[in-house]
Amino acid sequence: MNTPAHLLIGAAVMGRKGNLTVVGAAMIGALLPDLSLYLLAGSALYVFGIPPQIVFDELYFSEAWQTIFAIDNSFVVWGCLFALGLWRGVPWAVALTGAALLHLCLDFPLHHDDGRAHFWPLSGWIFESPLSYWDRDHGAMWLAPIEAFLATLAALALWQRRFGWGMLMLVTALLVMEIWVVRQWLFFFTDS
Numbered sequence: 001m002n003t004p005a006h007l008l009i010g011a012a013v014m015g016r017k018g019n020l021t022v023v024g025a026a027m028i029g030a031l032l033p034d035l036s037l038y039l040l041a042g043s044a045l046y047v048f049g050i051p052p053q054i055v056f057d058e059l060y061f062s063e064a065w066q067t068i069f070a071i072d073n074s075f076v077v078w079g080c081l082f083a084l085g086l087w088r089g090v091p092w093a094v095a096l097t098g099a100a101l102l103h104l105c106l107d108f109p110l111h112h113d114d115g116r117a118h119f120w121p122l123s124g125w126i127f128e129s130p131l132s133y134w135d136r137d138h139g140a141m142w143l144a145p146i147e148a149f150l151a152t153l154a155a156l157a158l159w160q161r162r163f164g165w166g167m168l169m170l171v172t173a174l175l176v177m178e179i180w181v182v183r184q185w186l187f188f189f190t191d192s
Contacts, residue, residue, distance in 0.1 A: 001103075001106045001107055001110055001133050001147055002133065002134075002147065002178055002181045002182065003030075003031065003034045003038075004151065004174040004175070004177040004178035004181065005106075005147050005148070005150065005151040005154075005178050006030040006031070006033075006034065006099075006102075006103045006106065007027045007030045007031060007174050008151045008154035008155050008158065008171065008174050008175065008178065009030070009102065009106070009150060009151065009154045010026045010027060010029060010030025010098075010099030010100075010102050010103060011023050011026045011027045011030065011099070011154070011158055011171075012153075012154035012155075012157040012158055013026075013098075013099070013102055013154075014026035014029070014030075014094070014095040014096075014098040014099040014102065015027075015095055015099075015158075016157070018091055018092075018095060020163050020164070020167065021092055022091050022092050022095045023095070023158070023161075023163060023167070024092075025092035025093070025095040025096040025099075026095040026096065026098070026099040027099070028096055028099075029095065029096035029097055029098065029099030029100040029103070030099040030100065030102070030103050032072060032096075032100050032103075033072050033073045033078075033100055033103045033104060033107070034103075035072070036068045036069060036072050037060075037069065040059070040065055040068065041055055041056070041059075041060070044059055060114070066116075066117065069116045069117070070116060070117035070118075070120035070124070071120060073104060073107070073116035073117070073118055073120075074104075074117075074118060074119065074120045074121070075101070075104055075118050075119060076119060076120065076121065076122055077120070078097055078100045078101045078104060079101065081093075081097040081100075082094065082097035082098055082100075082101055084097075085097050085098075104118060108127060108129070109127075109129050109131060110129060110131055110132060110133040110143065111127075111128075111129055111132060111133075112128060112129055112130065112131065112132035112135055112138040113128060113132075113135075114132075115127055115128060115129065131143060133147060144182045145182070147178075147182065148178060148179055148182045151174075151175060151178045151179075152175060155171050155172070155174070155175040158171045159171060
């Protein structure tokens, strides 16, 4: 699932009974499982000038990168942190870690050959789903519109909560980014 959709859905679900702080924490939590990819790929591409083909065909699948992805995409790690947040009764921590877990639950069935070791440190196993949110050869042509629809519903829910102009603009920007990314996946980015 695309990151803007994760942020919108995570904030709508985990921030539904909260204030702006809780919603913001949910957005941060929804981002955290993808943050390492942005930092690693961004620095490789724009700081070190490594060609995209090497970044996404080699470095992405390297042991070092996959280890980082396993840690920040671990149901075990996020589940323990979520349990700690619940036990301590800290609403922003529950929203942050719950949104990260929701992110993982949405990603798990939507990565065909680019999944993560979601059960680290207990296992290095990577589920290879028959579905992919971006790969047209594995259902993206019908999954991407569903994703965009869910992101739109989440944006509508967030708009209705009237958190102010700042949040309205952020939610609108995220929805525009989601629709733009879905368009890119569907019409331009394909192996076929």
